[in-house]
Amino acid sequence: xxxxxxxxxxxxRLPTIKRLPTYLHILKRFExxxxxxxxxxALINELDFKPILVRKDLVLLGLAGKPRIGYKLKxxxxxxxxxxxxxxxxxxxxxxxxxxGQALMGHKSFEENGLKIIAGFDADPAKTGQKxxxxxxxxxxxxxxxxxxMGVRVAxxxxxxQEAQVIADTLVEAGIWGIWNFSMVKLKTPPHVVCHNENLxxxxxxxxVRLRKMYQQKK
Amino acid sequence: xxxxxxxxxxxxRLPTIKRLPTYLHILKRFExxxxxxxxxxALINELDFKPILVRKDLVLLGLAGKPRIGYKLKxxxxxxxxxxxxxxxxxxxxxxxxxxGQALMGHKSFEENGLKIIAGFDADPAKTGQKxxxxxxxxxxxxxxxxxxMGVRVAxxxxxxQEAQVIADTLVEAGIWGIWNFSMVKLKTPPHVVCHNENLxxxxxxxxVRLRKMYQQKK
Numbered sequence: 001x002x003x004x005x006x007x008x009x010x011x012x013r014l015p016t017i018k019r020l021p022t023y024l025h026i027l028k029r030f031e032x033x034x035x036x037x038x039x040x041x042a043l044i045n046e047l048d049f050k051p052i053l054v055r056k057d058l059v060l061l062g063l064a065g066k067p068r069i070g071y072k073l074k075x076x077x078x079x080x081x082x083x084x085x086x087x088x089x090x091x092x093x094x095x096x097x098x099x100x101g102q103a104l105m106g107h108k109s110f111e112e113n114g115l116k117i118i119a120g121f122d123a124d125p126a127k128t129g130q131k132x133x134x135x136x137x138x139x140x141x142x143x144x145x146x147x148x149x150m151g152v153r154v155a156x157x158x159x160x161x162q163e164a165q166v167i168a169d170t171l172v173e174a175g176i177w178g179i180w181n182f183s184m185v186k187l188k189t190p191p192h193v194v195c196h197n198e199n200l201x202x203x204x205x206x207x208x209v210r211l212r213k214m215y216q217q218k219k
Numbered sequence: 220x221x222x223x224x225x226x227x228x229x230x231x232r233l234p235t236i237k238r239l240p241t242y243l244h245i246l247k248r249f250e251x252x253x254x255x256x257x258x259x260x261a262l263i264n265e266l267d268f269k270p271i272l273v274r275k276d277l278v279l280l281g282l283a284g285k286p287r288i289g290y291k292l293k294x295x296x297x298x299x300x301x302x303x304x305x306x307x308x309x310x311x312x313x314x315x316x317x318x319x320g321q322a323l324m325g326h327k328s329f330e331e332n333g334l335k336i337i338a339g340f341d342a343d344p345a346k347t348g349q350k351x352x353x354x355x356x357x358x359x360x361x362x363x364x365x366x367x368x369m370g371v372r373v374a375x376x377x378x379x380x381q382e383a384q385v386i387a388d389t390l391v392e393a394g395i396w397g398i399w400n401f402s403m404v405k406l407k408t409p410p411h412v413v414c415h416n417e418n419l420x421x422x423x424x425x426x427x428v429r430l431r432k433m434y435q436q437k438k
Contacts, residue, residue, distance in 0.1 A: 017428055021420035025403050029380075048405050048416050084424055085431035099352065103322025113420055114427060133318065154430070161248075177437075178430045180423070184244050186267050194433050196426040197267050201240035201332055204399070205303055207415040208333055209236055211373070211397045212304035214413050218396075 012083065016057050019049060021113065023057070024080050031073045039070035086114035090178075093152050095167055096159035097122040097137050100182060100200075104156060106133040117156065119146070123163075140167075147174040154178045161185035168195070231302065235276045238268060240332065242276070243299050250292045258289035305333035309397075310371050314386055315378035316341040316356050319401060319419075323375060325352035336375065338365070342382075359386075366393040373397045380404035387414075 026046045030038050040058060044051045058065070061079050065071045081087045089111075094101050097120040104110065105117050120137045122128055128139040138146065146152070155176045159167055164183035171179060178194040181187055189195045245265045249257050259277060263270045277290070280298050284290045300306045308330075313320050316339040323329065324336050339356045341347055347358040357365065365371070374395045378386055383402035390398060397413040400406055408414045 012428075014425065017424050018421040021424050022403075022418050025418075025420075046405055084427045085434075086427060090430070099322045099325030103318045106318030107419065109420055110423060113423055115423060177433065178426065180426050184241075186265055192433070192437075194426070194429045196422070196429060198422045199241050199244075200326065201244075201328055202237040203415070203417045204329060204332055204334060205236050205240050206233065207397065207399050207413070208303045208305060209231075210413045210415060211309070214396065214411070215304075218411075 012060055015053075016060060017084075019053070019057060020080050020084060022047065022049075023054075024077065024084075024086075024113075025109075027073055027077050027080070031077065035073060037066075037070045038073050038076065039068075040065065042070070081114075084114065089114050089116050090154045091116050091118045091150070091152050092154040092156055092180075093118065093143070093147065094120045094135075094156045094158065095122075095140075095143070095171070096120075096157060096183075097124075097127050097132060098158060101156075101158035102132045104158065104182075105135050115154065118150070118152070143170060144174040147171070147176060152176070154180070156180045156182070158182045231279055234272075235279060236303075238272070238276060239299050239303060241266065241268075242273075243296065243303075243305075243332075244328075246292055246296050246299070250296065254292060256285075256289045257292050257295065258287075259284065261289070300333075303333065308333050308335050309373045310335050310337045310369070311373040311375055311399075312337065312362070312366065312371050313339045313354075313375045313377065314341075314359075314362070314390070315339075315376060315402075316343075316346050316351060317377060320375075320377035321351045323377065323401075324354050334373065337369070337371070362389060363393040366390070366395060371395070373399070375399045375401070377401045 026043060027038060040055060044054050047054060063071060063075055063079055092115055094105055094117050101120060105120055110117065117135060119135055120132060121140055121143050122137050123140050127137050130137050153176060155171050157164060157167060157179055161184045164185045165187060168179060168187040168189060172189055172193055179187065179189065181195055181197045184199065187195050245262060246257060259274060263273050266273060282290060282294055282298055311334055313324055313336050320339060324339055329336065336354060338354055339351060340359055340362050341356050342359045346356050349356050372395060374390050376383060376386060376398055380403045383404045384406055387398060387406040387408060391408055391412055398406065398408065400414055400416045403418065405416065406414050
């Protein structure tokens, strides 16, 4: 717990962490456009977040911006990537090659962001043997063997909730350390396994409430 | 601003709104299993959120639970759906039928949750004329005409960020009121249009940070 990036880990709160990928995306765009520095104001102009939050987040990242010039893009990008661990890449298996699973396999930004899906697994014989976005789909029976043989530590679960716990048990037993769970059910996993639940309808809920308020104003 | 559901709109904060879809999913599962009531404890057992948050959220929804019996499932489900506006269905167009767009068209829970994607649009002639998950893909040129003719008010944008603003302008001009934007760029829209930005990598950021902490512990 000595170096800088580890002390950051203690400071950043969840809402800040969730904003980091958006900052990163915009900063990389600025870099591609040939810029060397970015001012806080220029960053804020591209964002939908409250300016005060962005200013605070940048301070928390612990870099010193230069007055009237701003932050060195390369340093700011490196600080965010190192905090998120996106400067290294984890290989992952995807379990459940339905429509959501296939989309995640084709979502290029995950691979740019430290998570490379190297293969998929499905119980449906019509899917196994196929390739989606260049990735092979294997039958579920192969899962334990391939986890061990390839040393994969991360799994993404896009299976129906009814099947999720049994699959999670298999993953943990075979040596998986982290599960990104889209299956809409709380999984029981041992404390040494990170299980992160995702619900795609959370964003829809916020959108729906904002829409409903607006409809009421139009009446 | 007289009735109950509208006064709720003033009270619920963003983190609560984001948890509502998860509650709803579990409550509907309880109902399917033949239950009439749900206790707060039973709900908490199925959730990954802090119990104190769940208790607070339920109080904020404004229903009275019975001691030792709990909440009437039907009433709790109705309260959440009515708050979110998911008791009515909005029809939506999806713009950009790439891998993410196709997955959203096939994601059944949106339709259960008040948002029905009725058609897709794409600039790629290889995609137009096709059907994904039973939904037609039309060329972009048809967008203004079909928005007007079908009275659609909601659009989901899954296009590359470089093209997003031009398409948003077209949508607004044709009469769209709400845009759910997956395009990783802040859109300029007039105040009468609700524009909600989504970044799929936010969840990955939280997962990555939790994974990185765990890797450090294992060292």
